[in-house]
Amino acid sequence: MAIKAADVKKLRDATGAGMMDAKKALTEADGDFEKAVEILRVSGAAKAAKRADRDAANGLVAASGNALIHLGSETDFVAKNAEFIELGQAIAEAVDRAGADGRQAALEVELADGRTVAEAIGEIAAKIGEKIELADAARLPGAIDVYLHRRNPDLPPQVGVAVAYEGDDAEFVHQVALQIASMSPQYLTREDVPADVLAKERRIAEETAKEEGKPEKIIPRIVEGRISAFYKDVCLLEQPSVADDKKSVGALADEHGVTVTRFVRFAAGA
Helix, strand or coil: CCCCHHHHHHHHHHHCCCHHHHHHHHHHCCCCHHHHHHHHHHHCCCCCCCCCCCCCCEEEEEEECCEEEEEEECCHHHHCCHHHHHHHHHHHHHHHHHCCCCHHHHHCCECCCCCEHHHHHHHHHHHHCCCEEEEEEEECCCEEEEEEECCCCCCCCCEEEEEEEECCCHHHHHHHHHHHHHHCCCECCHHHCCHHHHHHHHHHHHHHHHHCCCCHHHHHHHHHHHHHHHHHHHEHHHCECCCCCCCEHHHHHHHCCCEEEEEEEEECCC
């Protein structure tokens, strides 16, 4: 099939691959974007495996009580607008009051002035002339630790973490929040990894081993080793602790008598 230049550019932007590599992968995949990404990962042509649907929204993160939100904008110029910052905080407070967990529930929440979150965002977007949206929202139950990180002192916080836990060592939980902010885990435990995601990683690991010319009989062992490394990369409790890299976050949590029950990490900008 004919491969469009726009599709080649999209694949290059998503993977960092060269133009000819991207075109070849799309041709081999018969235009299937996700399959082309896999082909590039297996061959090593991709400089970095980036999710094609990665959210590149700018903006800010804000917290109140047990709530954390990400209010997105197109540029960091809007992110430091005083009215935009005020709205972000108002949304976080309203989400916490209402106990709304999730983006859709948060959009329906009423602010203190009676407007819904969706209405307030629509009004400020029309006023500023830039796309503004509630990118994400969460309200975690029980005891939590919240960490907000500024990437730039001239901008509002753009990385936000909330950790729900059981136990009494709040100082340790804050270290876990810092770990999440810096290491970007996607799941709490390996059991939380969706079956289709795991199957995809296994397939890529196996095909990569074959591409590298590994003997057939040792490929299963190689695959298991790479899946283990995958878990350590994406699962919080299996990540080596930033505070003590000889132990996992899960092992240290056990030592501190802490059970992490849930976490969220929102990030605005690059």
